[in-house]
Amino acid sequence: MVGESIEGLKKRELLRSLIDANYVGDLMRKNFETVDPEMALSDVVAKMKSSDLHEIPVVDGKKLLGVISYGTVIRKKNLVIGTKAKTMVESTPEVTLDTPITEVAEHFLSSGYRHLPVTKGKTIQGIVTRASVISVLPKLKDVKALKVGDIMSNEARAVHEKDLVKNAMMLMRDLEVRTVPVVDDYERLVGIIGIKDIVHYSWSGTSTLRQSRGDLAGENNPVELEVRSVMHEHPITLNADDKLTKAIDVMIENNISTIPVITGERMVGVITKYDVLEMMASVRNRDMVYTQISGLEEEDRFSLDTMEREVQSGLAKIAKITRPLLFTIHVSKYNNTGNSAKYSLIGRLSTENSQYMAKAVDWSLGQATVELMDNLDRIVKEKKEHNLDVRTRKRREKV
Template identity: 25%
Template structure:
């Protein structure tokens, strides 16, 4: 698992050279129902929240809206994430390193006083690389994320939502019973449909389907089909031109029989751009050898931990991280397949705002790890929120 990057890359242009005026700036007192149509129209998935002095105090994301299941009257204040931003004086290469590290799509740009003065997104950076001939000359197969996590066309929208929130994805390839890619379902598809339903029901249109019926519907009813796919032999440059030309964030990579072998996203391209020019500091994640863990479970644990850490390092500097797993019960019992195995998972993270620890006991190891990381997240956010509230100019909105 990897934690921290420091970029010594090639391009010396600055964020200020490509940043634009923020398309939308939110206030903590605004309600989701009035914001979502604007975000959808602007194709923005992460928007800055400011106080009366235009200082950045938070970020509202589609993922937060979906994962917390909030209503249209919910105020931004209650679900916004802690603030993260690029500085107007940052280089393009530093911006790319941060985008990859944070796994961010839309990022506010601030000045030295934490005031929002601009905005950049992943598409703008990718287009910059393409226009300046800085895209790596490699095949997609060397860059794509693999294996591809997919969903069957008959599975529910609720499961698609769960898979995306769980794995930190914004899109999923949809496959048929022969494992051939037949469509794509995205996070924005689900969020926007859910809130159209809630808005329509509020206005009294009873013929609109319920939220429950939508979540129970098969993915095939709402996926984008036919999908745009690419073979692994295509160059990154050609794949990126296709993505930017079609205004899509990612492409399923398929074999000759249309079966998925990976997914290429803009983030994968940016990651490859900086890989050759960065130093990487590993996170120390200790998994006890006492617990016998198969490779599939170990991979699932790493994916969960990396997803949470990518969120943490948007808001704080992570100095150290340790994860330990201990199997509960007698060693001879664990070898008996009929005996249920228990686990004790502990995590400790050291950051620039303090140290945090969490522990959990459960039967399913990935679930246990997710629970521990969730506890850490809540404790970190609580500490960050205390700092935000203490900022001059911050006003808690009246309910």
């Protein structure tokens, strides 16, 4: 086990050094779109659409004030006509020309953004994207051996083609994602719908500035349409055995972030730029395991300390078997009636040797976390026992 750990550490350090040998200045766009803080939000969204951006910097002269994102727009249930850009500005993680690429990958994970401003002091220098960061991987030898199935998300959620668009919006909000697959009555993949499709319809085209009682892009807009009327049909797909480098190339060439993974006509998972960035961030040098909990509603944040305590306890147990590098949990809440709600947790763990996924459901957020960590511990132990059995059989075959 020690030998495996040393070998895994060497590979991880080599991959980190190869990734961080790249320079932010070589990956960023030096020509980029910005908006003025006084610009109307409807004009901001139109500019984001024409430039195919998920986020756009808000600047005062050359000073960066922050960004406006589609995520912010869709989270606002009612936006008053005439809303100014300055009222929707969000701050961003600091990225400079000297920031290591593995750290930039981590910033993409923590912020959820697709584009991050690169600054010098408070002055914006350029824009770095998820695509530009993951573009450094296909040329690396260790990455060429990886398959889509090695890092894809198995617990892929989808919407039905006859669901209302508002259901897709709710799922995006709950999962904190911007694209979801679409299936039919037989669970066959028939399309894909993204946040841009919804926002574009709300704010432009035939529904330009849909005005209803002074509200804009609220819950009473195109969300009453069926998903199949807005979705993209015949989405690009991959198989679990396809090379990871192929997935990265397809994402970059087609400017997409999410690719359904199928067997026959059935979806078995998805691979996203987030998954690739998660792998990159996992090799970053750090003293502690990088952990992130997403999806918590404000009213549930009182449970955060309990969750973090259970997570650290669980990771300490796992560390006796394999070294944890990066751990993320996403919380979804449903059956929210009266004073009770059920919590669904999905955890993804990256270690120096492998990646693991576990899930848990409970009426108590704390108990769901305990169950999640127990499930993860069991999966890691089962993988260890499986590897030992494989090595034992190989030794016997040589005798």
